[in-house]
Amino acid sequence: MPDTNYNNIKIGIVGLGLVAEPNLKGYRSNPNAEVVAVCDVDISEAKKFSKKHDIANVYSSYEEMLNSDIDVVNIATPTHLHAPMTMQALNAEKHVHCEKPFCRYLSEGERAIKEANKKKLKIFVGETYLFISSHIKTKKLIDDGMIGTPLQIRMRHGAWNEKPISRINTGPLNRDWRMDPYLSGGGKYPWIFDHAVHFFAIAEYFMQNKKINEVHAIKAHNTNDHSLAGAAHDPYITPVTDIPIITWNYEDKACQGLWCRAERLNGKWDFMQGFSTVVIGEFGMIEVLGEGGNNLIWNGEQQHLILHREDKDPLCFRFEEGGDDIWESDISYYCQGHKNQIHHF
Structure with a gap:
């Protein structure tokens, strides 16, 4: 050593x-x-x-x-x-x-x-998704029993709005390897392996480390252009059809999960932006924004996390961390999320 x-x-x-x-x-x-x-x-x-x-x-x-x-x-x-x-x-x-x-x-x-x-x-x-401040708080609320046993998780992917200056800072990156199944680890960018590990990490993390048993994906043609994959901010030319929905179940058969995607590139519009998650429990529910997230609204105001419980008023949370370096989002993924990760290490 x-x-x-x-x-x-x-x-x-x-x-x-x-x-x-x-x-x-x-x-x-x-x-x-x-x-x-x-x-x-x-x-x-x-x-x-x-x-x-x-x-x-x-x-x-x-x-x-x-x-x-x-x-x-x-x-x-x-x-x-x-x-x-x-x-x-x-x-x-x-x-x-x-x-x-x-x-x-x-x-x-x-x-x-x-x-x-x-x-x-x-x-x-x-795995930075585990260290976004809104996700850390969500995990604590779940572990504290605020929604009872988590039974279902629903992930939602809307358009990710990139700040104009971010592409100047990052430059024209060569990321063709993400489209190569051998180089990226399987499938086509990004929903099968390279990026989907984020989703499945959260799917086990929020569900108190229940193990995923089986995964299914639905393929569909884009409504506007069958030759594009990736995301609106980062499109790739490919003959592969779109993957708008992924579902899974757990070894605990009472539990299940869903990831769905609707954004400009596949010809759909979703009011929710970026990555967001809903966790359903026995007597409560959590809505939370993740990377690039926007438009989680309660009483006319933007929230970052909302805890709903049976027969109780909702609790709303915001994390004032200066927003993100890349995305038009209050959720600080590329800044605070990475700092949280490093400090944990």
């Missing part, structure tokens, strides 16, 4: 795409952490990133960064690289903070966990 000074943890980030900057902000919000190195195969982009954020060490070689004086590797590369890069980091005696999905195959994840346990190293998977 490496001799890690937990009062001065040195981090290196590999992969400088969309999530690198939110993760950097998260680490810099922790007084015990310091990002000392960045790495990307595009060395010019790596140099721009390091100059913008005043990071001293820049690498185009992952192996060279692993040989440097860092304690933790933040792996923010495409999914197919997660498993081999995790194993390389563990072999170099580094702790790992890996973006979701952790691996494409169960065997890859099991191998990495076994190696980490053997070397007494930590692996943390960046």
Whole structure:
């Protein structure tokens, strides 16, 4: 096991795409952490990133960064690289903070966990949906018994409205790997694997870790253009039909879940924006906004979470965290959600 000074943890980030900057902000919000190195195969982009954020060490070689004086590797590369890069980091005696999905195959994840346990190293998977402040509060309300046993979860995906400046900041990213079933882990972007892990993580988290047993998806043609997939803010050309509905049941047969999507790209309009969830319990219900969420209205005012209980007045919650860096939303996913995640790690 490496001799890690937990009062001065040195981090290196590999992969400088969309999530690198939110993760950097998260680490810099922790007084015990310091990002000392960045790495990307595009060395010019790596140099721009390091100059913008005043990071001293820049690498185009992952192996060279692993040989440097860092304690933790933040792996923010495409999914197919997660498993081999995790194993390389563990072999170099580094702790790992890996973006979701952790691996494409169960065997890859099991191998990495076994190696980490053997070397007494930590692996943390960046499932940020668990760390959005509105989701953290929802989980606490459920665990405190405020709606009784959770029995049904309904997830809703409307249009995600991107701030005009965010595309300037992120640049024209090459994310074709998300459309490749081999590189992304299965299916076509984003609802089958690469992004759907968010939904299923929440589906087990809010349902008190009940295990999902069976999943079904409904395919449909887009009403306006059969050649587009992805989302309105991030469309992809593909011959694959749209997937507007996913359903699942749990090992506990009394429980079930639903995810549905209606947004501009598939020719539908939904008043609710971004990601939102309803959790139904024995004697109560929670409505909550997630990433990019908007338009959860009660008494004419925007709310972030509403607790409804039988024979009681609703309780409304807001989380004043400055809004999001990417989306037109009060829910701070790309900022506070990533900070919460880093502090948990």
